[in-house]
Amino acid sequence: xxxxxxxxxxxxxxxxxxxxxxxxxxxxxxxxxxxxxxxxxxxxxxxxxxxxxxxxxxxxxxxxxxxxxxxxxxxxxxxxxxxxxxxxxxxxxxxxxxxxxxxxxxxxxxxxxxxxxxxxxxxxxxxxxxxxxxxxxxxxxxxxxxxxxxxxxxxxxxxxxxxxxxxxxxxxxxxxxxxxxxxxxxxxxxxxxxxxxxxxxxxxxxxxxxxxxxxxxxxxxxxxxxxxxxxxxxxxxxxxxxxxxxxxxxxxxxxxxxxxxxxxxxxxxxxxxxxxxxxxxxxxxxxxxxxxxxxxxxxxxxxxxxxxxxxxxxxxxxxxxxxxxxxxxx
Numbered sequence: 001x002x003x004x005x006x007x008x009x010x011x012x013x014x015x016x017x018x019x020x021x022x023x024x025x026x027x028x029x030x031x032x033x034x035x036x037x038x039x040x041x042x043x044x045x046x047x048x049x050x051x052x053x054x055x056x057x058x059x060x061x062x063x064x065x066x067x068x069x070x071x072x073x074x075x076x077x078x079x080x081x082x083x084x085x086x087x088x089x090x091x092x093x094x095x096x097x098x099x100x101x102x103x104x105x106x107x108x109x110x111x112x113x114x115x116x117x118x119x120x121x122x123x124x125x126x127x128x129x130x131x132x133x134x135x136x137x138x139x140x141x142x143x144x145x146x147x148x149x150x151x152x153x154x155x156x157x158x159x160x161x162x163x164x165x166x167x168x169x170x171x172x173x174x175x176x177x178x179x180x181x182x183x184x185x186x187x188x189x190x191x192x193x194x195x196x197x198x199x200x201x202x203x204x205x206x207x208x209x210x211x212x213x214x215x216x217x218x219x220x221x222x223x224x225x226x227x228x229x230x231x232x233x234x235x236x237x238x239x240x241x242x243x244x245x246x247x248x249x250x251x252x253x254x255x256x257x258x259x260x261x262x263x264x265x266x267x268x269x270x271x272x273x274x275x276x277x278x279x280x281x282x283x284x285x286x287x288x289x290x291x292x293x294x295x296x297x298x299x300x301x302x303x304x305x306x307x308x309x310x311x312x313x314x315x316x317x318x319x320x321x322x323x324x325x326x327x328x329x330x
Contacts, residue, residue, distance in 0.1 A: 005032065005068040005070065006070065008069065008071050011036060013162055018319045018323075023048040027323060034077075067088040067329065068090075068330065069088055069089070071094055072093045072322075075094075078092075089325075093321075093322055101121075106123045106126060109131060109268075110131070110138055125325070129153045133217055133231065135269055137149065138228065139267065149229070149249060150234075152233075153244065154238045154244065154245040156238065156240045156314060159314060165241050168186075168241060186202055186237065196236055243286055243312065245282050246311075248308040252304050254304065273294030284311070285311040289320060292311050293310045
């Protein structure tokens with residue numbers, strides 16, 4: 001019997017994306033779908049790729065013997081899964097095990113061939129924004145040394161899961177019908193608005209997410225061992241349902257031309273929109289692998305700097321990271 005991959009939280013937005021990505025390969029045949037609750041009376045039907053599959057209630061026994069356990073659900077389902085003391089490798093997509101000293105931040109997309117993963121503790125899929133930034137900077141820096149960089153990260157509602165998307169949708173409807181706005185997730189008006197800080201009652205604060213991106217990015221850049229300077233990052237919550245957008249300002253010791261930058265970026269995981277092609281956007285990137293970059297232009301006020309625009313499907317990128325880690329262990 002093939003090794004089992006238990007997906008905890010298979011009904012969440014992130015869980016659905018994992019099902020889609022794993023369903024594109026033989027990994028889908030090894031998925032055991034577990035919901036975020038333990039309701040034994042409830043039977044649900046989902047899909048792994050195009051294949052119908054049953055979403056089973058969360059049973060610790062279903063987690064304990066799995067070769068790989070993927071955490072993509074609620075804090076409560078994560079607690080139940082971890083308390084079952086799974087014997088297999090734990091892949092955390094939620095940040096729930098961030099404080100575990102044995103946990104390791106992972107991004108196989110940029111890890112060198114000689115990197116030796118440690119499986120003594122949980123494997124944390126790198127934050128998608130940290131991964132996107134690392135992919136760009138680590139691809140450019142070896143050929144064209146970077147002096148400093150600044151990245152503006154525009155976060156979608158889907159990073160807060162289905163509740164974030166639902167609240168943005170309800171806020172928009174409420175605004176257009178002159179009704180009171182729901183503010184359970186963001187604790188502020190996000191619809192038709194951009195937020196540098198969420199309300200005090202928000203379940204997750206932007207500065208905490210920003211610090212997590214910083215931590216993950218610092219780990220990835222140190223592992224790349226290129227001597228690349230840590231960029232400055234600013235996170236903004238934007239009123240879009242899905243997909244990250246990132247704006248880069250990169251200053252070089254000696255700026256190359258745009259064509260050279262495009263050539264340096266080309267390769268696995270990066271789609272370069274060069275020439276007259278439309279720059280990527282968060283709507284168009286939905287369901288696409290890796291990241292897409294474009295609108296690479298010189299800074300008219302600094303001859304050694306360029307601007308670059310990036311879009312990435314945050315859920316897809318995280319699910320792809322999970323698939324790469326799972327393949328290492330199966």
